[in-house]
Amino acid sequence: xxxxxxxxxxxxxxxxxxxxxxxxxxxxxxxxxxxxxxxxxxxxxxxxxxxxxxxxxxxxxxxxxxxxxxxxxxxxxxxxxxxxxxxxxxxxxxxxxxxxxxxxxxxxxxxxxxxxxxxxxxxxxxxxxxxxxxxxxxxxxxxxxxxxxxxxxxxxxxxxxxxxxxxxxxxxxxxxxxxxxxxxxxxxxxxxxxxxxxxxxxxxxxxxxxxxxxxxxxxxxxxxxxxxxxxxxxxxxxxxxx
Amino acid sequence: xxxxxxxxxxxxxxxxxxxxxxxxxxxxxxxxxxxxxxxxxxxxxxxxxxxxxxxxxxxxxxxxxxxxxxxxxxxxxxxxxxxxxxxxxxxxxxxxxxxxxxxxxxxxxxxxxxxxxxxxxxxxxxxxxxxxxxxxxxxxxxxxxxxxxxxxxxxxxxxxxxxxxxxxxxxxxxxxxxxxxxxxxxxxxxxxxxxxxxxxxxxxxxxxxxxxxxxxxxxxxxxxxxxxxxxxxxxxxxxxxxxxxxxxxxxxxxxxxxxxxxxxxxxxxxxxxxxxxxxxxxxxxxxxxxxxxxxxxxxxxxxxxxxxxxxxxxxxxxxxxxxxxxxxxxxxxxxxxxxxxxxxxxxxxxxxxxxxxxxxxxxxxxxxxxxxxxxxxxxxxxxxxxx
Numbered sequence: 001x002x003x004x005x006x007x008x009x010x011x012x013x014x015x016x017x018x019x020x021x022x023x024x025x026x027x028x029x030x031x032x033x034x035x036x037x038x039x040x041x042x043x044x045x046x047x048x049x050x051x052x053x054x055x056x057x058x059x060x061x062x063x064x065x066x067x068x069x070x071x072x073x074x075x076x077x078x079x080x081x082x083x084x085x086x087x088x089x090x091x092x093x094x095x096x097x098x099x100x101x102x103x104x105x106x107x108x109x110x111x112x113x114x115x116x117x118x119x120x121x122x123x124x125x126x127x128x129x130x131x132x133x134x135x136x137x138x139x140x141x142x143x144x145x146x147x148x149x150x151x152x153x154x155x156x157x158x159x160x161x162x163x164x165x166x167x168x169x170x171x172x173x174x175x176x177x178x179x180x181x182x183x184x185x186x187x188x189x190x191x192x193x194x195x196x197x198x199x200x201x202x203x204x205x206x207x208x209x210x211x212x213x214x215x216x217x218x219x220x221x222x223x224x225x226x227x228x229x230x231x232x233x234x235x236x237x238x239x240x241x242x
Numbered sequence: 243x244x245x246x247x248x249x250x251x252x253x254x255x256x257x258x259x260x261x262x263x264x265x266x267x268x269x270x271x272x273x274x275x276x277x278x279x280x281x282x283x284x285x286x287x288x289x290x291x292x293x294x295x296x297x298x299x300x301x302x303x304x305x306x307x308x309x310x311x312x313x314x315x316x317x318x319x320x321x322x323x324x325x326x327x328x329x330x331x332x333x334x335x336x337x338x339x340x341x342x343x344x345x346x347x348x349x350x351x352x353x354x355x356x357x358x359x360x361x362x363x364x365x366x367x368x369x370x371x372x373x374x375x376x377x378x379x380x381x382x383x384x385x386x387x388x389x390x391x392x393x394x395x396x397x398x399x400x401x402x403x404x405x406x407x408x409x410x411x412x413x414x415x416x417x418x419x420x421x422x423x424x425x426x427x428x429x430x431x432x433x434x435x436x437x438x439x440x441x442x443x444x445x446x447x448x449x450x451x452x453x454x455x456x457x458x459x460x461x462x463x464x465x466x467x468x469x470x471x472x473x474x475x476x477x478x479x480x481x482x483x484x485x486x487x488x489x490x491x492x493x494x495x496x497x498x499x500x501x502x503x504x505x506x507x508x509x510x511x512x513x514x515x516x517x518x519x520x521x522x523x524x525x526x527x528x529x530x531x532x533x534x535x536x537x538x539x540x541x542x543x544x545x546x547x548x549x550x551x552x553x554x555x556x557x558x559x560x561x562x563x564x565x566x567x568x569x570x571x572x573x574x575x576x577x578x579x580x581x582x583x584x585x586x587x588x589x590x591x592x593x594x595x596x597x598x599x600x601x602x603x604x605x606x607x608x609x610x611x612x613x614x615x616x617x618x619x620x621x622x623x624x625x626x627x628x629x
Binding site for chain 1: 460
């Protein structure tokens with residue numbers, strides 16, 4: 001089995017690994033009072049002040065030249081806030097595009113370590129292709145609203161920040177397939193919820209064609225999530241020998 | 243047996259070669275490698291960055307040295323990459339910061355104890371207590387922002403306690419400049435120490451200046467801003483202890499000797515065999531560079547390089563915990579402040595520094611806020627056992 005988690009005496013992080021030194025640092029810390037009074041609440045008060053003063057991370061670009069169908073769609077949404085939809089579409093688009101790259105890393109890792117036969121590289125390739133297709137579905141949806149699918153919306157930006165760690169884990173050559181699988185599970189869980197929300201949003205706005213396309217994508221995402229969760233469980237249980 | 247600087251020719255400059263694969267090796271393990279392996283990596287990165295920085299400045303002022311400088315500098319660049327890329331990507335910038343402060347504390351403490359010039363030893367002890375306090379502030383930030391224990395990085399080698407409070411470290415520029423050693427009289431170890439600590443502090447300044455804005459949290463951004471400002475003061479301090487009357491070539495020679503000395507110190511004490519091989523290889527590279535510069539020195543200055551630095555390297559810098567020494571300095575010197583080039587009791591501090599500090603802290607002190615009521619506890623303050 002590839003790079004299973006091993007128990008060694010090499011890990012030097014905990015206090016138990018150097019009891020005498022650790023006792024010295026613990027005793028000293030307990031004897032010396034803090035240099036300023038208060039607690040974490042003071043930390044929070046600075047954060048609160050900044051939160052109140054801060055501008056948003058950015059804005060949603062307005063639709064470009066509106067032609068026929070796009071104008072009709074937007075007119076239909078008048079009275080509502082179509083920028084929310086555009087933002088969320090931009091977020092999903094970016095997430096799916098990055099998702100394709102995440103699967104590419106995972107495929108490379110599985111191939112390099114010749115991962116367990118229970119993992120199907122072909123299935124991972126299919127997932128990767130589906131992520132790319134979903135990206136294109138969302139790009140078309142944005143174009144149908146006259147929005148620019150190459151723009152980065154605030155939702156796209158923030159969700160990319162939220163999943164930066166997933167990319168760091170999967171692209172690290174030292175992490176195992178099991179560790180990478182757990183990271184991609186994080187992405188699939190939030191992706192799944194993102195599609196459900198997008199469908200709800202499009203549905204409430206009466207965008208029926210979009211809803212049909214998005215339901216197809218969600219059915220595939222259901223499959224991704226189920227399979228990744230299953231592989232993650234299998235890999236962990238197998239490593240644990242249970 | 244000590245290393246001979248000018249007898250051992252090292253690797254000739256034209257044989258000091260790299261590939262990208264060679265420069266981008268497997269990093270250390272944050273969990274399993276010794277904290278002092280990370281300390282050595284950070285220290286040597288600082289020396290390489292300083293080598294590049296110095297050689298660029300030298301090139302701007304010395305037309306005839308530009309090609310030789312470019313040749314040596316290209317190797318230094320690749321050495322720097324090889325070393326700094328050993329830090330693994332699972333270190334958050336704040337975790338790496340804890341490592342930087344451990345370097346500042348343990349290496350400065352070692353230098354302070356081995357420095358023969360009493361005034362300079364005092365300068366190092368003065369700076370040491372300030373970096374010691376930075377570690378405490380950053381440990382509080384790491385705990386309260388990322389929910390992590392700084393001791394996972396420090397591995398119980400270094401105490402996490404308040405030092406000279408960072409809030410009190412802000413001084414007027416004229417109180418950060420010190421007296422310098424005399425290039426004709428100072429011992430070799432004095433010169434090697436000064437360049438080592440100056441390099442380490444300079445890279446710390448640059449690191450904080452660059453990673454500060456990577457944090458989203460406003461208090462984290464403030465704390466990096468505040469401590470980067472102190473590191474600028476430290477660079478001012480350590481830069482000023484070096485004799486400004488040294489010639490450019492003399493300084494270049496000393497930089498190369500300092501790199502060789504530190505690689506030698508690292509090689510002698512490294513516990514990770516793979517990293518030890520890098521130190522050994524780079525010691526040979528530095529000896530090659532030193533001898534290349536020694537020839538330039540003879541050519542342009544018509545002097546013997548041993549007038550600048552003795553042939554035999556001193557005993558290595560000991561890389562070990564200096565807990566007892568740091569505690570002693572803390573108990574005796576925490577109330578010292580700087581007035582001009584001298585150190586005085588806090589009651590005698592000058593108006594210039596007091597005024598500057600008051601203005602900077604007038605809208606709050608990030609270091610006091612970040613560590614308000616903070617006492618380090620194993621496993622973070624959330625793990626503290628209530629009696």
